Amino acid sequence: MPPLLLYLLELRFRAFFRSLRYLVQRDPFGLILAVSGIIAIVVFLGNNIHRPPVIAIIIALHSGVAQVIHNLRKDVPFLASLDIAPKVVFLWEYCILALPSMVLLVFTAYPITTFAPILISCIFAILPPFAASALPSGWTNTTLVRLRSAWRQVFMRLIPPLAFEWWGGLRQRGGMIFILWTGALLLAWQPFLLSIFLFFLIITPIEFYGMGEHRSMAKALYHSPAQFLLLKIKHGFRCYALLLTPPVALGMALDIRQNLASNGLDGMWEQMLIFGGALAAALLVSGLLATLCVLAKYSFYIEGLPFMFAVSSVVVLTLATLWHPYISVIGLGVSFSFLIPKATKRLRIEFL
Amino acid sequence: MLDIRDISVSYGTHRIFTNLSATFAKGAVHGIVGSNGAGKTTLLRTLAGMIPVQSGTITLDGEPLTTKEYALLEIEPFFYPRITGSEYLRLFQFKNLNFNGEAWNRLFALPLEDEIATYSAGMKKKLALLGIIGVKPRVMLLDEPLNSLDFDTSYVLMDTLRLLATHGITILISSHIVEPLISVCDTITWIAGEQDIRHFCSSEFPTLAARLRPQGHEAQIALVKRLLSDSSHEESEAR
Numbered sequence: 339m340p341p342l343l344l345y346l347l348e349l350r351f352r353a354f355f356r357s358l359r360y361l362v363q364r365d366p367f368g369l370i371l372a373v374s375g376i377i378a379i380v381v382f383l384g385n386n387i388h389r390p391p392v393i394a395i396i397i398a399l400h401s402g403v404a405q406v407i408h409n410l411r412k413d414v415p416f417l418a419s420l421d422i423a424p425k426v427v428f429l430w431e432y433c434i435l436a437l438p439s440m441v442l443l444v445f446t447a448y449p450i451t452t453f454a455p456i457l458i459s460c461i462f463a464i465l466p467p468f469a470a471s472a473l474p475s476g477w478t479n480t481t482l483v484r485l486r487s488a489w490r491q492v493f494m495r496l497i498p499p500l501a502f503e504w505w506g507g508l509r510q511r512g513g514m515i516f517i518l519w520t521g522a523l524l525l526a527w528q529p530f531l532l533s534i535f536l537f538f539l540i541i542t543p544i545e546f547y548g549m550g551e552h553r554s555m556a557k558a559l560y561h562s563p564a565q566f567l568l569l570k571i572k573h574g575f576r577c578y579a580l581l582l583t584p585p586v587a588l589g590m591a592l593d594i595r596q597n598l599a600s601n602g603l604d605g606m607w608e609q610m611l612i613f614g615g616a617l618a619a620a621l622l623v624s625g626l627l628a629t630l631c632v633l634a635k636y637s638f639y640i641e642g643l644p645f646m647f648a649v650s651s652v653v654v655l656t657l658a659t660l661w662h663p664y665i666s667v668i669g670l671g672v673s674f675s676f677l678i679p680k681a682t683k684r685l686r687i688e689f690l
Numbered sequence: 691m692l693d694i695r696d697i698s699v700s701y702g703t704h705r706i707f708t709n710l711s712a713t714f715a716k717g718a719v720h721g722i723v724g725s726n727g728a729g730k731t732t733l734l735r736t737l738a739g740m741i742p743v744q745s746g747t748i749t750l751d752g753e754p755l756t757t758k759e760y761a762l763l764e765i766e767p768f769f770y771p772r773i774t775g776s777e778y779l780r781l782f783q784f785k786n787l788n789f790n791g792e793a794w795n796r797l798f799a800l801p802l803e804d805e806i807a808t809y810s811a812g813m814k815k816k817l818a819l820l821g822i823i824g825v826k827p828r829v830m831l832l833d834e835p836l837n838s839l840d841f842d843t844s845y846v847l848m849d850t851l852r853l854l855a856t857h858g859i860t861i862l863i864s865s866h867i868v869e870p871l872i873s874v875c876d877t878i879t880w881i882a883g884e885q886d887i888r889h890f891c892s893s894e895f896p897t898l899a900a901r902l903r904p905q906g907h908e909a910q911i912a913l914v915k916r917l918l919s920d921s922s923h924e925e926s927e928a929r
Contacts, residue, residue, distance in 0.1 A: 342781070345781065349777055353773055356805070412768055
């Protein structure tokens with residue numbers, strides 16, 4: 339391993355331990371809750387290690403965290419100026435990040451999946467990060483640019499004017515969201531592929547909440563913590579619903595059409611009920627995502643911590659508990675009981 | 691010699707440069723001026739390979755410019771979170787084994803054992819400058835280096851740049867104000883538009899300064915006066 343790469347990894351470890359030390363000093367209760375949550379999830383995953391959905395959850399957790407970290411990277415020019423290939427650095431960092439997932443996957447019913455986090459790490463390392471410093475070099479004067487612009491213009495008209503996370507996020511990641519949204523619509527007839535696209539459509543906008551806006555922007559909307567948080571959740575819900583509902587509706591409609599074609603009109607009302615249920619679930623997930631993102635954002639609002647990482651970890655870890663009916667109740671309960679008082683207190687301190 | 695030949699650059703469908711050509715002599719300090727949005731940062735980032743050129747070539751002494759040969763100081767330099775000043779400077783030792791960060795720090799007296807997050811904007815810029823100066827690249831690209839620097843440091847930096855130029859380093863400095871560049875630069879390039887790039891040698895600097903002097907701002911001042919009186923009128927009506 340080149341000495342510079344070794345030193346860079348050492349710096350990352352030092353930074354991580356400094357962050358931990360900072361947390362121990364500033365917010366020991368929050369740290370205990372976060373560590374307990376992580377341990378609880380790991381123990382739970384360990385106890386259910388032979389069940390196939392657990393494999394998907396572990397892989398999804400790793401890819402979610404890796405995606406968020408990768409897309410926020412701004413060190414490409416800096417690394418290039420140090421004469422080290424950024425992709426090599428990314429690969430090593432993501433492979434180290436993959437170690438906990440790999441350790442868990444070794445004990446599953448399909449140990450071959452141990453290599454999946456490494457594969458995902460390789461894919462992210464190869465892809466260019468969509469960070470603020472990255473420039474839209476790949477999207478130059480093509481039909482795709484026009485299509486993306488047209489889609490963005492229509493989508494942005496439907497976004498509330500004060501949902502600045504989404505305005506900024508879509509300007510920055512519009513291309514990616516466009517690809518994911520279009521892909522989800524085009525592949526709506528294939529439930530497995532649709533669910534993959536929906537997964538990335540869910541986790542990509544989490545990044546939008548990882549950039550703490552300037553206090554003056556937030557203060558202009560602030561009257562009380564409850565009013566402010568509800569307003570932001572309402573905005574987030576509308577945007578998430580716009581993203582998730584059309585592909586889910588189309589997927590369900592195609593599924594119903596197929597079922598009706600094979601079974602006739604016998605089960606039509608049941609099918610319609612399922613369709614309504616799926617739409618309600620999409621809206622419920624949108625609401626939940628918006629609530630988690632907003633609460634996580636304002637719980638860690640403008641602190642010296644790796645802010646984005648804190649927000650995404652809370653949201654992704656809570657989402658990971660949703661696959662199980664009982665665990666989801668505990669996961670949501672713990673998250674909300676941690677986030678609501680923390681966000682309220684933080685807002686009171688910021689805007690007193 | 692740094693040679694830019696017929697480069698065209700655009701952001702999506704928005705053209706920044708069309709067939710831009712310029713030559714920057716070796717071992718000299720070159721200024722780049724222009725109003726906000728003229729393309730100064732874009733030019734430096736293009737030279738640093740961060741923005742792809744759609745056509746044209748960038749060469750250093752006849753060979754394509756590579757990352758080993760330049761160092762770029764960005765307007766907001768990048769730092770890894772939660773690292774100290776000395777840890778940051780040590781990164782540059784891997785590029786230049788002879789670089790002694792502690793020794794170079796006598797220039798700015800920064801608290802290197804502190805985390806960079808505790809530094810002011812000016813201190814961060816000084817730290818990034820130390821890294822760039824220390825590696826002694828063949829081409830130094832400095833984007834608005836004087837922003838957020840105090841008065842004394844600006845003078846120290848200017849004299850340091852002149853000394854570096856005498857060691858054969860080609861230095862490009864961008865600024866939106868021409869006055870600080872006049873004392874240090876050998877040539878100044880004025881980016882006046884997409885295809886309107888003008889070069890001035892030191893004897894022509896007074897002409898350039900005269901041309902860039904703000905003119906006709908009376909209309910803007912009149913507008914501000916009107917807006918202020920309108921808003922106070924509205925406030926009194928609301929009361």
